[in-house]
Amino acid sequence: MLELLPPPPADPLWVLTDAFGADARSERLDLVLGVYRDETGRTPVMAAVREAEIRLAERSASKEYRGLSGNTAFNRAVLAMVLGTGPGGPADRAAAVQTVAGSGALRLLADLIHRTRPGATVWISEPAYVNHRPILEAAGLTVRGFGWRDAEGGFDTEGVLRELARAGRDDVVLLQGCCHNPTGVDPLPQDWQALAESAVRGGWIPFVDLAYHGLGDGLEADLLPTRMLAERVPEMLIAVSCSKNFGLYSDRVGGAIVLGASAGAARHAETALQNAARTQYSMPPEHGAAVVTTILEDDGLRASWRAELELMRGRITTHRAVLAAVLSDLGRAGEARTLARQKGMFSMLPLTGEQMLRLRTEFAIYGTAAGRVNIAGIPEHRIPCLARGIAAVTGPSAGSA
Structure with a gap:
């Protein structure tokens, strides 16, 4: 039976996740999976949980x-x-x-x-x-x-x-x-x-x-x-x-x-x-x-959960704003404006599949081929690195309108 099964397509997100796991570079950055991560790169258990x-x-x-x-x-x-x-x-x-x-x-x-x-x-x-x-x-x-x-x-x-x-x-x-x-x-x-x-x-x-x-x-x-x-x-x-x-x-x-x-x-x-x-x-x-x-x-637990959720939301919002600001400082005003008005865990970088591949191979930054990155997965100190990588792969004049 199994020999008759045609080769199925692999899930692209988990292919990238596996590639990230096999990447030996210490500076590698996983922005593929949609999980919230703190400054240490961990996905914490909420206090109310x-x-x-x-x-x-x-x-x-x-x-x-x-x-x-x-x-x-x-x-x-x-x-x-x-x-x-x-x-x-x-x-x-x-x-x-x-x-x-x-x-x-x-x-x-x-x-x-x-x-x-x-x-x-x-x-x-x-x-x-x-x-x-x-x-x-x-x-x-x-x-x-x-x-x-x-x-x-x-x-x-x-x-x-x-x-x-x-x-x-x-x-x-x-x-x-x-x-x-x-x-x-x-x-x-x-x-x-x-x-x-x-x-x-x-x-x-x-x-x-x-x-x-x-x-x-x-x-x-x-x-x-x-x-x-x-x-x-x-x-x-x-x-x-x-x-x-x-x-x-x-x-x-x-x-x-x-x-x-x-x-x-x-x-x-x-x-x-x-x-x-x-x-x-x-x-x-x-x-x-x-x-x-x-x-x-429970009123107390619910209040604790909502307060921590708000802190998570604020951190994601701040990181997106900081990324947009750094991109703007690097002369990428177009990309910065696009990112700044987006919401939630994810953003779409205005990059081609080839440019996303360059981000991965040259800068150890993993996002999807379509340009999606998990804003909730960026440690604050790595934001400038991400911005420089985006600027490098888009070339000297992209997005500066």
């Missing part, structure tokens, strides 16, 4: 099965965090199930789309998160891209609205709720309003991927576009990840939220998601979800 784990260990709760929806207290807490708790709000007609991280939520919701709207096209931004298209196509869905950035590297409001006007009433549009991966380019509040109006007018269903909330403009500000959409549209899908903002990368914690025209419709969708989970992994792991629940249900 450590305290929650201590409390869970002291309670020594049972390890029995939780059920197909996972940790129901986690589901309630995530619903409240994402959609709010006001009476008569969108959460009243929503249901959530715990998933195997955000990627698992994307896949479960993709299966729900395929089951309920098998002829639907799912529209995704170009560029998009590297795993969006593979997950959707693995669920049997037709995927179509639409442009995201304008000629100056900002959000292309007119172009996006023009392309989405062609989306059918059975179609789904996948939008990243904040901190767009890989570009760092987000719609402005008025752009989100226009996207909501487009959804209502065209009848397409928003599918929001929330993976970086809290790392852009702050937790509440980052959730506002999702909440605004939820208040405007009758149906909506939301994939939630707790990897980045809780630092629970390897614990694989996430949730799938379905917003229906009624509470009854949402409950039917919840059952469909449970059935899909049953055939894929039966039920998600408990530990990480219990950690998140412990934090969100």
